[in-house]
Amino acid sequence: xxxxxxxxxxxxxxxxxxxxxxxxxxxxxxxxxxxxxxxxxxxxxxxxxxxxxxxxxxxxxxxxxxxxxxxxxxxxxxxxxxxxxxxxxxxxxxxxxxxxxxxxxxxxxxxxxxxxxxxxxxxxxxxxxxxxxxxxxxxxxxxxxxxxxxxxxxxxxxxxxxxx
Amino acid sequence: xxxxxxxxxxxxxxxxxxxxxxxxxxxxxxxxxxxxxxxxxxxxxxxxxxxxxxxxxxxxxxxxxxxxxxxxxxxxxxxxxxxxxxxxxxxxxxxxxxxxxxxxxxxxxxxxxxxxxxxxxxxxxxxxxxxxxxxxxxxxxxxxxxxxxxxxxxxxxxxxxxxx
DNA sequence: TCGAGATACGAAGCATACTTCGTATTTTAC
DNA sequence: GTAAAATACGAAGTATGCTTCGTATCTCGA
Numbered sequence: 001x002x003x004x005x006x007x008x009x010x011x012x013x014x015x016x017x018x019x020x021x022x023x024x025x026x027x028x029x030x031x032x033x034x035x036x037x038x039x040x041x042x043x044x045x046x047x048x049x050x051x052x053x054x055x056x057x058x059x060x061x062x063x064x065x066x067x068x069x070x071x072x073x074x075x076x077x078x079x080x081x082x083x084x085x086x087x088x089x090x091x092x093x094x095x096x097x098x099x100x101x102x103x104x105x106x107x108x109x110x111x112x113x114x115x116x117x118x119x120x121x122x123x124x125x126x127x128x129x130x131x132x133x134x135x136x137x138x139x140x141x142x143x144x145x146x147x148x149x150x151x152x153x154x155x156x157x158x159x160x161x162x163x164x
Numbered sequence: 165x166x167x168x169x170x171x172x173x174x175x176x177x178x179x180x181x182x183x184x185x186x187x188x189x190x191x192x193x194x195x196x197x198x199x200x201x202x203x204x205x206x207x208x209x210x211x212x213x214x215x216x217x218x219x220x221x222x223x224x225x226x227x228x229x230x231x232x233x234x235x236x237x238x239x240x241x242x243x244x245x246x247x248x249x250x251x252x253x254x255x256x257x258x259x260x261x262x263x264x265x266x267x268x269x270x271x272x273x274x275x276x277x278x279x280x281x282x283x284x285x286x287x288x289x290x291x292x293x294x295x296x297x298x299x300x301x302x303x304x305x306x307x308x309x310x311x312x313x314x315x316x317x318x319x320x321x322x323x324x325x326x327x328x
Numbered sequence: 329t330c331g332a333g334a335t336a337c338g339a340a341g342c343a344t345a346c347t348t349c350g351t352a353t354t355t356t357a358c
Numbered sequence: 359g360t361a362a363a364a365t366a367c368g369a370a371g372t373a374t375g376c377t378t379c380g381t382a383t384c385t386c387g388a
Contacts, residue, residue, distance in 0.1 A: 015219065016288065019311065022294045022295050023201060023290070024212075025307065025310035026190065026294070028237055028314045032313065032314065033186065033190050034187075072188075127186050127187050133316040134312070146192075149297050150192045153192075
């Protein structure tokens with residue numbers, strides 16, 4: 001434990017500055033990325049999460065909400081909310097699956113595909129800008145470390161909770 | 165641009181996997197940290213944000229809400245909400261400042277200080293656990309890189325928006 | 329001293345992000 | 359073939375995290 005003595009000789013905890021706590025720094029990084037994303041893509045009225053959803057749909061072509069939630073590692077209820085907002089703006093179609101009437105099959109509308117194509121470059125730039133203050137080598141190392149941490153936890157969260 | 169030709173010779177964008185995008189990985193890291201924090205500190209019914217606030221108050225002794233918001237790099241309105249919740253549980257006292265009746269001076273109650281002392285070890289463990297899958301050397305490098313990114317953006321967000 | 333600007337809040341509204349509970353539907357085990 | 363288990367959703371509630379707008383208060387310069 002990091003302790004120190006003060007003038008009266010009492011043992012006390014030395015405060016651990018917020019700016020050195022991993023969790024605090026991660027939250028700040030998230031804030032910074034969202035801000036950069038909004039700057040780059042604000043004109044399209046799209047959020048990072050919505051961009052993730054559109055990207056996932058572009059790959060899947062068609063998928064139910066639970067699958068999409070797992071794809072983007074997000075809570076199912078939150079995913080539904082975002083998909084509803086995208087559907088309200090006609091970027092996504094949400095139709096009941098005939099073969100499993102519990103499920104809502106989602107897919108990009110032509111407008112959604114067009115939007116995705118239009119924002120692609122800006123969105124990628126925002127992602128890259130987030131690590132712009134690191135050297136090329138550091139950026140690669142940073143992404144690699146993030147991937148390892150994420151991979152180490154990928155079997156215990158909602159996305160792939162198969163061992164719980 | 166990363167492009168590829170398909171069988172028909174059309175140029176198309178190769179999808180950039182979510183799992184390689186900095187912003188996506190940062191969001192996942194944040195999710196992971198919050199989950200680890202809840203596991204470690206769940207019994208105290210405290211969130212990472214509330215822990216940050218208690219920590220900041222322990223250092224400041226007394227501070228108005230705007231100062232606290234800047235300390236923890238958080239929107240003022242959000243900070244107010246968290247402080248209200250802490251005050252409702254009697255961990256924080258929010259009183260109108262006699263010398264500036266616009267301001268609410270906040271400080272830890274004895275119960276708040278006691279809670280902070282009780283949580284400290286678990287909270288620190290959660291912060292460390294977030295980077296547990298990296299080597300000691302990597303953890304230091306990772307924190308250093310995060311600090312550099314955050315520092316590079318610290319003069320353009322709500323916390324210290326003096327150049328806008 | 330008085331009025332303009334700055335400051336500290338609060339209220340309202342939207343978008344994440346999570347939990348728990350309930351419902352409809354499908355699958356599976358017997 | 360049917361009852362139990364699993365699955366896909368939806369609704370409701372809470373906490374973050376942000377913006378915009380409005381109000382009260384303070385400060386400082388003319």
